[in-house]
Amino acid sequence: MIDFLVYLGTMVGIWGILSLSLNIQYGLTGLVNLGHVAFFMLGAYASTILVEIFGLPIPVGFLAGIGAAALFGMFMALPTASLQQDYWGISTLAMAEIVRLVFLNQTLGSPYVGASFGVGGIDRPLRSWFETPDAYGWFYLGLVVTLLVLVMLLCWWLRKLPFGRALMALREGDAVPLALGKNVRTLRIKAMGIGGAVGGLAGALFAHYNAYIAPNYFLPLETFLVWAMVILGGAGNIWGALFGTVIIQTIYNSTRFIDDYLPIEDTLLGSLRMVFIGVMIILVIIYLPNGLFPERRPRYGSRPPADG
C-alpha cells in the first residue's frame, strides 16, 4: 500500500510538471497544443539516448532532454503566425506523431534497442546510494516534488513578470499585444519554448524513474490526459492544474487496486477508466467551463464604492 502511494505520488509529481507546462502554453498564453506529449517523449528519449547509448552522466541527459523539448516547442510555434488556432492544433497533433514515428522506426545502437522494442534498463540517478527499492522510491519522490515546487515557483514568477502579463494579454487575442507594440510571434515562440522545456524535464524524470520507455507510451492519448488535467482543474490556475493531475492520475492508476477487489478483466477496466475520464471531461466542459478552480483574474482600476 505504502509503495503504491509513493509510486502514485511520484507519477502525480511527474505529470504535475507536465500539466504545468501545458498550463504555461494553454492556460497562460492560450496556445492549443495538441502535440504536448512530444515534449514528454523528447525529454525521455533525449536523456535516455545520451545516458544509455553515449554513456554521459545523468544530469547531462536531463539538460539535453530539457533542451531538445524546448527547441521542438519553439519549432512547433513557428507556424502560429499564419494559422488559425484550430488549424495549428491539428498541425501540432501531426508533429508529435511524426516524432513518435521516428522513434518507432529508428533502432538505437543495436538491432533490438529502440524502435518498437523501446529502451530498457535506463540508469536511475544515485541508485547505488540506497540499499532498498523502497528507500529509493522515497528519494525519487522527494526529487520529483522538489522539482515540481521549483516549476510551480517558475510559473508563479512568470505571471508576475511583464513578459507573463504580455502572454496573458495574448491569450485574449492578438489585438492588445499588437497595439502595445509586442511581437506576438516571438511571444508565442518563447511561451512554447519555456513550456516545452518544462515538459522535457517531466519526460526525463519519467524515463529515469520508469527505467523503460517505448513509443507506445507517447500516444496522442497521453496528450489528452494532460489536457484533461488542466481543463478539470481550471486552465490558468497553478493549483487547479495540480489538483486535476491528482484526480486524473488517481483514476488512471486506481485500476491496479480495483482489479484486486472486482472480478473485471484488466483490459476492460483499462477501457472503462478512459470512458470515465472522457465523460467527466465532457461534463466539465459543459457545466464547469472554467474548471473546478477557476483562474483568479486580477482586477485593476478603481474598486466599486463599498456599501455604508
Added chain:
Amino acid sequence: MWGNRRALTQVIFDSLIRASELTLLAVGLTMVYGVLRFPNFSHVEFAPLGAFLALYGASELGMPLLVACIPAIIITGFIGVGCDRAVFARLRDRSPIMLMIAAFALGIVIRELLRAWWGPSPYFYDIGLQRPMQLLGANVTQVQIGIIATAALCMLGFHILLNGTKLGVAMRATADNVDLAEASGINTERVIRRVWFIGSGFAALGGILLGLDTQIQPNMGFGIIIPVFCAAILGGIGHPHGAMFGALILGFAENIGLAIDWQPVLALVGIETGPYAFIPTGYKAAIPFTLLILVLLMRPQGLVGSRAR
C-alpha cells in the same frame, strides 16, 4: 524513376482504394467542420462504430453482410445526431478550443466503449479468402473493386444531393455562412442534424469498407485521423467536393511516395545514397503528416478554396 517493387497499375489501384476509404470520412468531416467551425476529432470514431455494428449484424444476428451494413449505417447516423444533441449542441456558443477538447474526449469515449465491448484484438468480416485477379497487370480482389465502386457511387449520390436538392443547397449555404443562411430562412439546426446524420453514416460506411479491406478494430478510426483531416483541409474546409479531391491526392501521395525511387532526387540535392532510395514502409504514415503540415503552412485555405483562414 519507378521502383521495381510494384507495377504502375498496382500503385494506381492501391491509391484508389485508399482514396475511397478516406473520402467517405473526409466528406462528413469537412461538412461538420464547415457548418460548426470546429475540428471534430470524434468524427473518425464513427468508422469503427459502423464497422462493428455491421459485424454484429452479420456474425451475431446472422444477416448477410450486405444487409447488415444498412442498419449499421443508419444507427451510426442517429448516434452521430445524438452526439451532437448531447454534447455539441450545448456548446454552440463556446470557443472552438473547448469544442475541440470535447470532441477529443467524445472520441475516446466511443473508442474505449468499443474496446470494452469487443476487446482489443482485431476482427475480420467473414468474406472468405479473396483470390486476387489480374487486371491490367495489377492484383486486385473483387472486394477491392467493390470498395472503389461503392465510394464512387456514394460520392456521385452526394454530389447530386448537394447540387440538385433543396437540402443540399441549404447544406452548402449553411457551411458557407451560418448567419446568412439563417437570415435566408433556412432552419440551420435542422440542416446541422442532417449534416451529422449524413456525415456519420458515410463514416460508418467508410469504416465498413476499411474493415473489408483490412481488419476491424477499435483503433481503426483514430489511426487514420491525420490522413482524413489532411484530405479535408487540402480540399478546403466546408467543401465536400474539395474533400473528395483531397482524398484522391492523399491516396496517390501515400502510394506513389512509397513506390518512387528517390535516389535521383536526392542525388540532385547532393545527398549520396545507395543505388535505391525508397521511403521505408514504416514511414508511410509520415507522408500524410508531412503533407498536412506543408498544406497548412502554404495553403491553409485549401488547394481550391479561396477563403482566408
